[in-house]
Amino acid sequence: MIRVENLTKYYGKRLAVDNISFNVEKGEIVGFLGPNAAGKTTTMRILTGFLMPTRGEAWVAGYNVLSHSLEARQHIGYFAEAVPLYTDMTVRSYLDFLARLRGLDTKRIKTRIEDVVDICHLEEYVDVIIGKLSKGFRQRVGVAQAIIHEPEVLILDEPTIGIDPIQVAMTRQLIKGLGKERTILLSTHILPEVSMTCERVIIIHEGKIVAEDSIENLSSMISGSRRIRLEVEGPSEKIAERLRQIEGVHRVSYQDTNYTVECSAGQDPRGKIMETIVQGGWTLLSLEFIEMSLEDIFLKLTTEEETGQ
Amino acid sequence: MRNTITIALKEFKSYLASPMAYVVTGIFLALTGFLFRYSAATYIETSIRGFVETGSLVLLLLAAVLAMRLLAEERKMGTLELLLTAPVRDSEVILGKFLGSLGILTAMLVLTFYYPILLMSFGDPDMGPIGTSYLGLFLLGCASLAIGIFASSLTSNQIVAAVVAGGILFALWFMGTVASYLPETVSEFISYFSLSTYVPAFTRGVVDSRGIIYYLSITALFLFLAVRSLENSRWS
Numbered sequence: 001m002i003r004v005e006n007l008t009k010y011y012g013k014r015l016a017v018d019n020i021s022f023n024v025e026k027g028e029i030v031g032f033l034g035p036n037a038a039g040k041t042t043t044m045r046i047l048t049g050f051l052m053p054t055r056g057e058a059w060v061a062g063y064n065v066l067s068h069s070l071e072a073r074q075h076i077g078y079f080a081e082a083v084p085l086y087t088d089m090t091v092r093s094y095l096d097f098l099a100r101l102r103g104l105d106t107k108r109i110k111t112r113i114e115d116v117v118d119i120c121h122l123e124e125y126v127d128v129i130i131g132k133l134s135k136g137f138r139q140r141v142g143v144a145q146a147i148i149h150e151p152e153v154l155i156l157d158e159p160t161i162g163i164d165p166i167q168v169a170m171t172r173q174l175i176k177g178l179g180k181e182r183t184i185l186l187s188t189h190i191l192p193e194v195s196m197t198c199e200r201v202i203i204i205h206e207g208k209i210v211a212e213d214s215i216e217n218l219s220s221m222i223s224g225s226r227r228i229r230l231e232v233e234g235p236s237e238k239i240a241e242r243l244r245q246i247e248g249v250h251r252v253s254y255q256d257t258n259y260t261v262e263c264s265a266g267q268d269p270r271g272k273i274m275e276t277i278v279q280g281g282w283t284l285l286s287l288e289f290i291e292m293s294l295e296d297i298f299l300k301l302t303t304e305e306e307t308g309q
Numbered sequence: 310m311r312n313t314i315t316i317a318l319k320e321f322k323s324y325l326a327s328p329m330a331y332v333v334t335g336i337f338l339a340l341t342g343f344l345f346r347y348s349a350a351t352y353i354e355t356s357i358r359g360f361v362e363t364g365s366l367v368l369l370l371l372a373a374v375l376a377m378r379l380l381a382e383e384r385k386m387g388t389l390e391l392l393l394t395a396p397v398r399d400s401e402v403i404l405g406k407f408l409g410s411l412g413i414l415t416a417m418l419v420l421t422f423y424y425p426i427l428l429m430s431f432g433d434p435d436m437g438p439i440g441t442s443y444l445g446l447f448l449l450g451c452a453s454l455a456i457g458i459f460a461s462s463l464t465s466n467q468i469v470a471a472v473v474a475g476g477i478l479f480a481l482w483f484m485g486t487v488a489s490y491l492p493e494t495v496s497e498f499i500s501y502f503s504l505s506t507y508v509p510a511f512t513r514g515v516v517d518s519r520g521i522i523y524y525l526s527i528t529a530l531f532l533f534l535a536v537r538s539l540e541n542s543r544w545s
Contacts, residue, residue: 011545048394052543074396082387088326100315101395145391 001026001153001183002047007056009042009207016042018207019056026152029179031198032187033298039207040187041081044157047185048078061152074102077146081157081187083138087131091122091141094130095148102149116144119174136163143171147178154184160193172197191298203298227290228261228270234282242280246272257285312401313408316392320379320409329378333371334417340367345424355432357424361442361512368414368446369453369482369504373474375413376457377467379406380539384465389542399539403532407458414450418443438514445511448524452504453478455531462538478504481527 002024009017017039024030034040045051047058049069058065061075086094092113099109117126120140125133130141139159146154156175160168175186175197188194194201195215203211232239236254243252243259248267253260263269270287277284324330341364348359383389392402428434453474460474461467485503488496500506504527507520 045390050390050394050543051545070396070398073394076394078390078394080387080390080394082390084387084389084391086323086388087386088323093322097315097319098391098395101312101392101397103396 001028001061002185003059004043004047005057007043007046007058008054009039009046009051010054015207017046017053020204020207020209021056022202022209022212024183024185026183027179027181028200029175029184029186029198031194031201032185032204033189033191033194033201034187034204035189038189038204040189040204041157043204044078044155044185044187048076048155049073074149075152077149077151077154079142079146079154079156079159081161083142085130085138085141088129090129091117091126091133091144094141095145098145099148104149112148112150116148119147120144121170136167139163139167139171143174152182154178154182156184156186158187158189160188160190226263226267228263228273228287229290230259230261230273230287231257231285232259232277232282233257233285234277234280239277239280239282242276243273246276260290310401312397313405316397316402316405317408317412320406321412324375324409324413330375330413333375334413334420337367337371337417338420340364341421341424345421349428355428355434356512357428357434357439357442358512360421360424361446362508365446365449365505365508366482368417368450369478370475371417372410372414372450372453373457373460373471373478375410376454376474377461377471379410379458380461380535381464381467381470384542385467393539393543400536403458403462403535403539407454407532410454410458411451414454415447418446418450435514438512441511441514441516444516445508445520448521448528449504449508452524452527452531455528455535456481459531459535459538462535 002022004023005021006019007017007021008015008019020039020043032040032043042051046053047060047065049065049072052066060072063069063072063075065072086097089097095113095116096109099112104112113126117123120143122137122140122144125137130138133141139162143156143159146156159175160171163171172193175184178184179197186194186198198215200214201212202209236256240252240254240259243249243261246269248263248269249261250264251262261269261273273287274284341360344363344367345357345360348357349355351359380389383392393399425434425436425439456477457470457474460477461470463473464470481502481504483503483505485496485500485506488499488503490496491499501519501523504524507517507523510517510520
């Protein structure tokens with residue numbers, strides 16, 4: 001549904017997107033993850049036709065976004081990060097205007113406005129001037145306009161930024177619901193959001209894709225090192241030093257009585273750790289493996305990228 | 310075409326929803342009203358010439374003010390992203406905005422119809438020059454709006470847009486006057502390109518085809534430039 005090939009975008013001399021390629025299959029919800037200024041918005045703006053790439057090509061719903069921009073745009077619902085709204089219009093007239101621009105006829109517009117207002121819980125605000133709505137409701141109007149023409153592809157740029165937690169939960173629920181029948185590319189820099197809503201994740205950093213896989217695969221791939229958390233009573237520095245000497249242990253960090261031990265994948269030094277601690281005459285309070293969270297993966301990938309340069 | 314009309318109607322409505330159109334119309338009516346009264350009292354003729362000759366300069370500047378928000382505001386508010394990602398051609402966006410603002414300008418001109426109506430009730434004015442004067446004003450309005458839209462497409466600051474439009478309009482308006490200090494052949498050539506050159510003919514009742522072609526060409530040229538400027542923003 002979305003195909004990106006060797007996409008590159010320069011803003012003047014600044015490189016924003018650096019030769020990226022990826023695919024999003026029909027019906028997938030893909031998280032587009034990266035820190036601020038990683039190139040997420042630029043990529044999305046190219047897909048939606050708002051910007052032209054410097055090099056490379058992209059297809060949405062089978063249409064090339066360069067040569068068949070209008071057809072491609074017809075099949076996209078776009079939620080832009082800035083939530084662009086005409087603040088002097090009512091919710092109804094705004095939705096009507098955008099639905100009309102996307103080629104819906106008057107009869108269909110009427111039923112679709114009812115539908116999206118219902119989906120986005122805007123019933124009471126449909127005749128209110130947008131300028132008078134709070135941030136959370138504006139966000140919903142932004143989502144409503146993106147889905148009003150029932151597009152095959154949804155491109156959502158940070159749809160949950162700056163709204164309260166209840167509305168965030170609601171928006172995520174909404175996205176999951178939409179994803180059943182549509183292809184969604186969702187950008188965010190909030191990590192839990194991706195693991196909650198997406199099946200697959202593309203991590204982008206400084207304009208490059210640093211990882212692309214399902215969330216489970218990513219965590220096992222990154223777990224080139226496993227981590228063990230333990231709690232020990234005793235002299236911290238000395239314990240840490242002894243732990244570092246154990247075979248297979250890469251790194252040990254600690255705070256008070258809590259220690260984190262990193263070891264190579266496939267190794268299980270728990271027995272040796274226990275032995276070491278008992279030999280030293282200290283008290284072991286707990287010991288367990290910890291799964292890497294998406295946050296750790298993200299940090300690991302993006303910091304590795306930096307040191308690699 | 311459908312998209313153009315959708316955008317034109319939206320623009321027209323949003324003018325009516327903001328104080329801008331009312332303020333501009335108010336200023337236009339007040340100034341032209343004064344000019345009309347002044348000319349009616351001093352000229353020994355029942356015509357609207359006095360209002361048209363100076364009023365056209367007022368119209369020109371107010372058109373720049375009307376047009377200044379059309380794209381600059383969209384750029385500033387970020388709503389340009391909505392328009393440029395909708396399945397709509399850039400030319401439809403520009404044409405829609407042009408027609409929407411032309412609607413307001415036309416309404417403004419229609420409101421001044423009471424000047425000739427007053428003349429008719431107190432005298433026997435020659436309707437020919439009045440008709441051609443309005444045609445001239447309308448065409449001049451088209452050209453000014455096109456220039457205003459072009460200026461508005463360049464920036465996200467409405468004031469900058471108005472100043473740029475005002476600059477272009479002033480340069481084109483006074484070009485003929487300035488050129489008159491140059492040798493005759495040169496000045497004649499330059500005055501062909503001046504906005505003010507064709508106004509007197511229209512006020513005298515002449516339907517000057519050169520004038521019509523000139524104003525329409527200026528309109529088309531600047532609308533085209535505005536489309537290009539919009540396209541260009543995708544390549545930034």
